[in-house]
Amino acid sequence: MTGRDAPDRRERPASAIAAAAFGVSVLGAAGFAAVYAAGGQTQLEGLTLAVAFAGIAFGLSVWARRLLPTGGYVEEHEPFDSRPTDLRLAAEALTGPESPVRRRGLLTMLALALGALGGAALFPLRSLLPFDRVRPVHALRTTPWAAGVRLVRADGTPVRPADVPDGSVLTVFPEGHRDRGDVPAFAVRLDPARFTVPPSGGEVAGVVVHSLLCTHAGCPVALYLQGTARVLCPCHQSTFDLLAGARPIAGPASRALPGLPITVDADGYLVATGDFTAPPGAGFWSLK
Numbered sequence: 001m002t003g004r005d006a007p008d009r010r011e012r013p014a015s016a017i018a019a020a021a022f023g024v025s026v027l028g029a030a031g032f033a034a035v036y037a038a039g040g041q042t043q044l045e046g047l048t049l050a051v052a053f054a055g056i057a058f059g060l061s062v063w064a065r066r067l068l069p070t071g072g073y074v075e076e077h078e079p080f081d082s083r084p085t086d087l088r089l090a091a092e093a094l095t096g097p098e099s100p101v102r103r104r105g106l107l108t109m110l111a112l113a114l115g116a117l118g119g120a121a122l123f124p125l126r127s128l129l130p131f132d133r134v135r136p137v138h139a140l141r142t143t144p145w146a147a148g149v150r151l152v153r154a155d156g157t158p159v160r161p162a163d164v165p166d167g168s169v170l171t172v173f174p175e176g177h178r179d180r181g182d183v184p185a186f187a188v189r190l191d192p193a194r195f196t197v198p199p200s201g202g203e204v205a206g207v208v209v210h211s212l213l214c215t216h217a218g219c220p221v222a223l224y225l226q227g228t229a230r231v232l233c234p235c236h237q238s239t240f241d242l243l244a245g246a247r248p249i250a251g252p253a254s255r256a257l258p259g260l261p262i263t264v265d266a267d268g269y270l271v272a273t274g275d276f277t278a279p280p281g282a283g284f285w286s287l288k
């Protein structure tokens, strides 16, 4: 019996190590699927995927380095064709029941690891499906602004129409969601008689509210030009006319600032009656 007819004592631990590595890969892939299904967490998803790939890589490395024949073979240049006897022996070595590439259990574990990884990779496809309301296809088009949500300042205090100052803008957020990047808005007091286009979100006692995010690339439209009732984005100088539906009149922005529909609640505070009239922020939303 030759050394390849049966695994020697040094090969058995190597088989166990490779199988264990594939098993770790299965756990990593399952962990990725579980984290994703539970709502997702970027660092954990990356970590579990790294474990899945590392398990397969390590298992294949051990398999190749310690179980497959290595080095020390010499072949004469002539003739180039293998002799029939050599071909038969090679085929037997690779396909026989004791072949190192058909080591019992390893192929099963490798197939399991690759299958688990492939299955886990299908989970993110859910993000592209239209019924998933927390994933990008919806999350990028909606914000926490909704009917009955109060407008609050940065410190969380609610806002009455009379709190909106003359001559400047007041930055507002939806109550309970001040940390979201897509929610900032500004309230400004204007003379309704000057509107050439009604504000898309309506007005309450001359107070109108629009998204604070420039529709070009998302910078805050932080500069208010009181005399002309325009707001200017400092990033690339897009200018929006608040008397004409907040449409852009200069600069690269091509879309009006979304309006926020508002009213007052029973306590006299400003509340939204729905989400922005259009997705806030960068203008790619209007591309077809």
Ligand code: FES
Pocket (backbone or CB within 6 Å): 214, 215, 216, 217, 218, 219, 233, 234, 235, 236, 237, 238, 251, 252, 253
């Ligand atoms: S981000 Fe406002 S003009 Fe470019």
